[in-house]
Amino acid sequence: GAGVSQSPSNKVTEKGKDVELRCDPISGHTALYWYRQSLGQGLEFLIYFQGNSAPDKSGLPSDRFSAERTGGSVSTLTIQRTQQEDSAVYLCASSFRQGGTGELFFGEGSRLTVL
Amino acid sequence: QQQVKQSPQSLIVQKGGISIINCAYENTAFDYFPWYQQFPGKGPALLIAIRPDVSEKKEGRFTISFNKSAKQFSLHIMDSQPGDSATYFCAASPQDSNYQLIWGAGTKLIIKP
Structure with a gap:
């Protein structure tokens, strides 16, 4: 498809485990964002990528959160513990x-x- | 701190009525004001957007009104339909940033048949 693809769509994990969330952006899109949305709430900015660089990671809640982007395309958000x-x-x-x-x-x- | 205040938090409108959602901002240095629509289980999608050099923009049943002096902008949905039931987010882009969007808290709109 031509849209932004995220996986997994659902993840249930136990407290203390690490999780990886994947984002496959639209081809040719250089800017990539991660947001968090709690139930019934607004959009909480986490991190912005331009190409493979993250000039703004100010929204990451703690050092348990990290993200990377490779090849100017796929991005992974990792939450530890x-x-x-x-x-x-x-x-x-x-x-x-x-x-x-x-x-x-x-x-x-x-x-x-x-x- | 730059903020965009959105109201109401939730809104119920009869089918065929006019839905109005308001946003106000506290910093004059914004240069782009988009509205996003989000259906349950989906990501937000751009609905309509306006720049501060115009006071109104209309696309079908959706109209943005912009009042620069009052630092307010609003979304009007004419002839509201049950399919318009969704959460609506306003946002504003600071002039001094080429990537930031400051988001309102969202309005959950329910259109009653």
Whole structure:
């Protein structure tokens, strides 16, 4: 498909385990964002990539969270030693231009449940 | 700290009515104001956007009104339909950033048949 693809769509894990969430952006989109959305809540910015660089990672909640992007394409968000408060939907978005004034295309998200 | 305040948090409108969602910002240095629509289980999708050099933009039943002096912008949905039931987010892009979007908290809209 031509849209942003995220996997897994659902992940249930036990507290203390590590999880990896994957985002495959639209081909040619240089800007990539990760957001977190708790149930019924708004969009919490986590990190922004331009190409493979992350000029803004100010939204990462703690050092348990990390992200990388390779080949200017696929990105992985890793959460180490998961906690129950990490339960949320993690959304990835990409943009052809730097996303401030360009349209963001969102994936359907990865729903993470930490037991 | 730059903020975008969105209201109401939730809204119920009868089918055929007008839905109005308001956003206000506290920093004049924004240059792009998009609205995103999110259906349950999906990611947000761009609905309509406006730049501050125009006061109104209309696309079908959806209209953005922008009041620069009041630092407010609003989304109007005319002839609201049950299929419009979704969560709506306003956002604003700071002039001094080429990637940031400051998001409102969202409005859950329910259109009653």
